[in-house]
Amino acid sequence: MARVRPKALLIDLTRCVGCRECVSACLIEHHLPTDPDSVDRLSAGALTALAEKDGIYVRQMCRHCLEPSCVSVCPVEAFQKTPAGPVVYDASRCMGCRYCMQACPFGVPTYEWDKAVPAVVKCDFCAERQARGEPTACAEACPFEATTFGDREEMIAEAHRRIAESPDAYHPHVYGERELGGTSMLFLSPVPFEQLDFPAFGDQPLPELTARALEKIPGILSIGGAMLAGIWWITHRREEVARAEAAERSALRQEKHDDHA
Ligand code: SF4
Ligand code: SF4
Ligand code: SF4
Structure with missing residues (x-):
């Protein structure tokens, strides 16, 4: 059987002009009625957001970690990591404990607090589109190739190629290549990532965070x-x-x- 090649998005902040086409495409793809111009943070009504810091536009969404804490803490396997990359969520399994929200190191999952029977909400890496062989809606919509979709290995090679070709334009680091064991969302930036409030994580996955989250259960x-x-x-x-x-x-x-x- 052919090996599944995990996918990734390469998000190049030097190319992003803040046009919000990615946000609009995501909202349309997921039938969410939110105004794209209003989305500067993740919510139950927006699976991706765009925030501006010092003139640099930064996309936010689930990073689809290679070793996701949300999957490891979920007691009923409502979260699952798929071989192609997406970390998917099955609301029919979810019991609403919200351990995933506590465990996510990027603060991604949100909750439908205003619904009678709430569910957890987050980017699904357009898993259904990927299953049909299509790119994510956000990558397809980006007019400037600031968000591109492809095999993770190729996206990493492309990121390093851009850094090598234009060393003055890029901070020499691909965020997400190794952080916490690696993620499916890879970022390039013109400035150090700390300046854009990206968390400074080591290369190790976070079983210890999982343990800490579980310790919090009585509090939750x-x-x-x-x-x-x-x-x-x-x-x-x-x-x-x-x-x-x-x-x-x-x-x-x-x-x-x-x-x-
Ligand atoms: S970013 Fe958070 S919600 Fe997304 S896969 Fe990683 S741990 Fe799970
Ligand atoms: S991958 Fe799909 S769900 Fe995730 S931000 Fe892009 S369009 Fe939205
Ligand atoms: S569509 Fe592309 S250029 Fe426009 S905001 Fe999104 S990532 Fe940036």
Whole structure:
């Protein structure tokens, strides 16, 4: 059987003009009604965002880590890493514990707080398009090849080729090639990445972060933790968890009201 060649996006900040075509294409692809001009951070209504810092435009989205913490902490395998690169999410498995949000080192997953039965939301690396042999919607839409899609190995080679050809134009580092064991989103920048608030990570994956996130579970589940755990074991259904949380919040509000009465 042919080996699956993992894919990646190469995002070259020296080429990005902030036109937001990538944001618009992503919103259309995922049927999200958000105004693309308003998207400067990730939310349940936007899987990619564009922020500007010192005249440099920086895209944000899930990095599709090669060794993703979100996958390792999810107790019900709602998150899965696919061989082609996308880290995908199955809302029908999700119990709503939000460990993934705590564990992600890039602060990516968001939550549909305003929905009765919320789900986790994040970029899916256009997994369905990739399965059809198509590039991601954002890469296809970018008029300046600031976002390009291809085999990860080729994207890394292309990034180093650009640095070698124009050393004055680039900070000599491909962010995502090795950080945390590597990611599917690779960045080139004209300035050191710290100046753009990219986290400074080592090359090691983060099993220790996973462990820390798990240690936080009692904190995460401070509202009715025992009740939630029981429901998870019995049903594995986030609908039940959402209802239990709502009931608990309501009880707490009533308690506070009674205290003040
Ligand atoms: S960036 Fe966060 S949500 Fe995306 S794969 Fe990595 S750990 Fe998971
Ligand atoms: S890869 Fe797909 S889901 Fe992710 S930002 Fe690009 S268009 Fe959006
Ligand atoms: S479409 Fe390309 S140039 Fe326009 S904002 Fe997105 S990455 Fe930058």
